Amino acid sequence: MIALNEQPAERAFSLDAEVEQIYRESRGSVCAYLLYLGVSADKAQEVTQEVFLRLYQTMRKGTPIENLRGWAFRVAHNLGLKVRSKERSFRAVDADWDRFAHPSNSPESELLDKERNQRVAAAMEELSPQQRNCLYLRSEGLRYREIAEVMGISSSTVNEFLRRAIARLAKAANE
Amino acid sequence: MNNQPQTHLSEDDLILFMDRELSATAAANAEQHLMQCGDCSQRLKRLKAGSAAYAQYREAVLKPTLPVPETGWARLSQEVIKEKRRRWGWGWAAACACGLALAIAYFLVSEQPSAQQVLSRAEAAEPVPATARLLLTTGHERLYRPAVLESGPSEVRFQHVRALFVQANYSWENPLSARSFSSWRKSLPQKEDAVTLISAAGGRKFYRVQTSTSESILRSASLTLQAESYHPTKVDLSFVGQDPVELSEQTEPPKNGLEVVQAPAPMVMPKVIESPATPEDELRVFAALDAMGAEAEEPIDVKMDMEHHSVLLTGMGLATGRRKEIENAVGALPRTVLHFSSGPRLSDDPAFTSTPNNDAPDESQAFRQNLQDRYGGAHQLQAATDKALDASNGLFARAHLLFLLAREFPPGVESTLSSASATSLLSMRQRDVGAMEYALRQLKEELLPLSSDSAPQESNNEQVARGAAWQSVADALFTNARNLDSTVSRLLSGRYTEQEGNTMLKQLPSDLTKVEILIRAQSITDK
Numbered sequence: 001m002i003a004l005n006e007q008p009a010e011r012a013f014s015l016d017a018e019v020e021q022i023y024r025e026s027r028g029s030v031c032a033y034l035l036y037l038g039v040s041a042d043k044a045q046e047v048t049q050e051v052f053l054r055l056y057q058t059m060r061k062g063t064p065i066e067n068l069r070g071w072a073f074r075v076a077h078n079l080g081l082k083v084r085s086k087e088r089s090f091r092a093v094d095a096d097w098d099r100f101a102h103p104s105n106s107p108e109s110e111l112l113d114k115e116r117n118q119r120v121a122a123a124m125e126e127l128s129p130q131q132r133n134c135l136y137l138r139s140e141g142l143r144y145r146e147i148a149e150v151m152g153i154s155s156s157t158v159n160e161f162l163r164r165a166i167a168r169l170a171k172a173a174n175e
Numbered sequence: 176m177n178n179q180p181q182t183h184l185s186e187d188d189l190i191l192f193m194d195r196e197l198s199a200t201a202a203a204n205a206e207q208h209l210m211q212c213g214d215c216s217q218r219l220k221r222l223k224a225g226s227a228a229y230a231q232y233r234e235a236v237l238k239p240t241l242p243v244p245e246t247g248w249a250r251l252s253q254e255v256i257k258e259k260r261r262r263w264g265w266g267w268a269a270a271c272a273c274g275l276a277l278a279i280a281y282f283l284v285s286e287q288p289s290a291q292q293v294l295s296r297a298e299a300a301e302p303v304p305a306t307a308r309l310l311l312t313t314g315h316e317r318l319y320r321p322a323v324l325e326s327g328p329s330e331v332r333f334q335h336v337r338a339l340f341v342q343a344n345y346s347w348e349n350p351l352s353a354r355s356f357s358s359w360r361k362s363l364p365q366k367e368d369a370v371t372l373i374s375a376a377g378g379r380k381f382y383r384v385q386t387s388t389s390e391s392i393l394r395s396a397s398l399t400l401q402a403e404s405y406h407p408t409k410v411d412l413s414f415v416g417q418d419p420v421e422l423s424e425q426t427e428p429p430k431n432g433l434e435v436v437q438a439p440a441p442m443v444m445p446k447v448i449e450s451p452a453t454p455e456d457e458l459r460v461f462a463a464l465d466a467m468g469a470e471a472e473e474p475i476d477v478k479m480d481m482e483h484h485s486v487l488l489t490g491m492g493l494a495t496g497r498r499k500e501i502e503n504a505v506g507a508l509p510r511t512v513l514h515f516s517s518g519p520r521l522s523d524d525p526a527f528t529s530t531p532n533n534d535a536p537d538e539s540q541a542f543r544q545n546l547q548d549r550y551g552g553a554h555q556l557q558a559a560t561d562k563a564l565d566a567s568n569g570l571f572a573r574a575h576l577l578f579l580l581a582r583e584f585p586p587g588v589e590s591t592l593s594s595a596s597a598t599s600l601l602s603m604r605q606r607d608v609g610a611m612e613y614a615l616r617q618l619k620e621e622l623l624p625l626s627s628d629s630a631p632q633e634s635n636n637e638q639v640a641r642g643a644a645w646q647s648v649a650d651a652l653f654t655n656a657r658n659l660d661s662t663v664s665r666l667l668s669g670r671y672t673e674q675e676g677n678t679m680l681k682q683l684p685s686d687l688t689k690v691e692i693l694i695r696a697q698s699i700t701d702k
Contacts, residue, residue, distance in 0.1 A: 021395075036237065061568055063664075120232060162194075163190050166190055167190075167225065168225070170221045170222045173224045173225050
């Protein structure tokens, strides 16, 4: 005969539920980031699973994680680069610059938008991969410190990358 | 502009302000300045336009190139189960060696029909009998209630729970029904479903339909149904910021009407004791845990109770699923009592965790660079870190298992064991030692670049007394493996000052040597 003394309050914080929640919240972003890094779609799915599996393992060991989302991006970044280096062909992001540079939405603003977007597209091309990466992670809502951890650089370097990148884009957008 | 301040905000400050990266004081100062300074406000506006241009670019250009496939939680949960199996794989051999016919018949298999299909079939099945009763559990409270209520509950203490149901548009009157679940699910503008087939002990199968959403106060609901009859047996509801609510079917007849019972404080439930427990009984529990792959970092402890009436297995802070697995593996063993509580996880014990210095300043960068140089780059360091941490954790896990065995089977008890039991104990110990030797080799290999400038350790100072009992060696081994794990985890986390880093580097070879000597000593005691 077995007696279980259930404590439902504890279940709220059960590991499985916690990982499940962060998985649901961040899976899409992590997978998109891997694709952004140039990992193939198949591998990106696999790596995404691996990232959250590792998160589960790490939490199961009781290792404290300050920021689950930041942690997931950091592991995705490291695994993504590793996987990408092993893939036979590097899949550069196939961005449709043309569509951005030649919008066809509202006729009135088309000319203005077109010129502006062309400048922004050109400015994006001029940014370094690291600057772009910082911008991407920033737009994912990561703090500078988290971006620094993901990319393995210091917060002040992130600050500098972002300052230059945003200033460059601002110039293009406001010219 | 009149009264325009002389010192303008730098571009850096403006961007940090825009990104809310300034300290509270600096942000307040910047805000005040911006209110007075048209020039800086204009520059901030331009930077925001630059930021917006990126957002637009991301939406228009990047997003279409990053198609994120739909993969639900179910697939990952299977990976988690596989992971558990993989880590526990060796345990099956142990079960055979110990002659234990042990089967853990609780596992999850592949995804099944869609949530809609399962729910439709369930809705078409027999309705819940009006006489059925439910047990509602939330926080520290329990409520026995009819499965179907004619009107709201009379129990005022559960009004807050009822309010959650009403707010989430989930039927309080008939919560354990596919129709109610379906009705809530259909009302969600956005949701994610997962269906899992659960095979339980005795060949029984259940479907578990889980729907999650960010659009409702009820973030997640899981309905468990018998696979053959589609009869719902349990529903788990997770409301934002609230204790989870579980409603399960009660097979035992209720005492009378609505009854509120206070959940008892964690305690060992009474059990009929046939005869006093023996060390053999205890060994069986260890072997069963060994076979199912209970790990050292799990907050599980096994010991004889004070009167030696039974073997007491305690688990603190374990997830419900894990409790059930343990219950399946160990519950049937004679004279064994399980006690689960929601106390602090073992990992909350500072002795079991390293405490990274989260406030480590950027000066840690210099030392991290030092580590990277030793490994030949950031990626190499990361790869070595992963492997070293795995090895160190594995070593510590085995040291803990051995420590538990040593504590429960001191020489006096060990000498009373039957020959078969003694062999079983020895076999468990040998596996632990073998695994530790392997883990230590791995660890040393990964840490090689860190030991290049250390003086060779003088192992003579670390001799273990000849003829020491394996139990006392196991005790020392556990302490030293924990220290080593703590040093390795901290060192490789890279979050500390250079001075701390150098101290740990100096300490590392000594920690490694101590553990190595103790493993060797443990190995000798086996002979």
